[in-house]
């Protein structure tokens with residue numbers, strides 16, 4: 001599994017955006033109405049959609065709306081601008097090893113899978129990684145992380161099911177400090193973003209980790225499922241309030257026509273989007289690159305790529 005060009009992998013996510021670019025020989029208000037429908041279908045959301053429409057009206061002349069290439073280029077620029085600044089890479093160095101990445105999110109969004117892919121990527125870059133099986137809720141969750149570790153020879157620190165999540169992660173950071181490991185990536189159990197007790201548990205994890213390094217966790221990585229639509233915004237708000245999200249991974253962009261949520265996220269929170277998930281395989285975690293992403297989404301070829 002894995003591989004494929006980003007353009008192919010995002011063909012579904014981009015389907016509503018690509019529909020916008022179909023030939024149009026009607027008046028420009030009708031074109032704008034169609035664009036609005038497409039953006040809403042792509043789950044860009046009302047607020048950000050209105051912003052895009054306004055910029056299109058201001059930026060393009062009436063005649064431009066009849067020319068496929070001008071409309072496409074106008075839209076492309078607006079989308080690129082909306083994402084500006086959201087492409088900063090995940091921190092892999094910090095004051096005092098290890099760099100601690102705490103991975104959080106609601107149930108089933110792809111946290112554990114993302115950790116496996118990310119660990120593989122960082123190891124391939126020559127960094128040493130220790131995984132912490134902080135999802136102690138289910139035995140299967142611990143095993144799932146161990147499978148990734150075994151497959152790519154990445155150590156996993158785990159305790160039994162039911163043990164304290166904060167203590168597992170504390171032990172992992174402690175052990176990594178002793179061994180000089182570059183990074184610890186900690187899994188956590190999926191939780192509803194509106195369940196206070198579980199959100200408090202995340203706050204406890206960060207408190208405990210700070211006893212070992214006041215800068216840790218260096219990254220609180222929120223994993224969001226692209227197909228959940230506008231609810232992703234509520235998830236960002238709740239997790240940010242509880243533990244201060246510093247980076248986002250948007251998963252399952254390969255399987256949804258609702259990839260437009262990424263523009264609402266960027267527009268409303270400006271939290272860096274570190275990676276996008278485009279499949280279940282180890283290679284299917286792409287570093288988020290704005291130009292590459294927008295061009296792939298709009299199906300714009302390499303020769304048209306200049307900014």
Ligand SMILES: Nc1nc2c(ncn2[C@@H]2O[C@H](COP(=O)(O)OP(=O)(O)OP(=O)(O)O)[C@@H](O)[C@H]2O)c(=O)[nH]1
Nearest residue numbers: 107108109110111112113190251252277278279280
């Ligand atoms: N198509 C696709 N599937 C993905 C992607 N990321 C994760 N998945 C799948 O989503 C399902 C859930 O992934 P997990 O990694 O177990 O999710 P989780 O957030 O750890 O789940 P809990 O621990 O139960 O909260 C698995 O079947 C993954 O293979 C992606 O980018 N694309």
Ligand SMILES: [Mg+2]
Nearest residue numbers: 111112135141
């Ligand atoms: Mg999991």
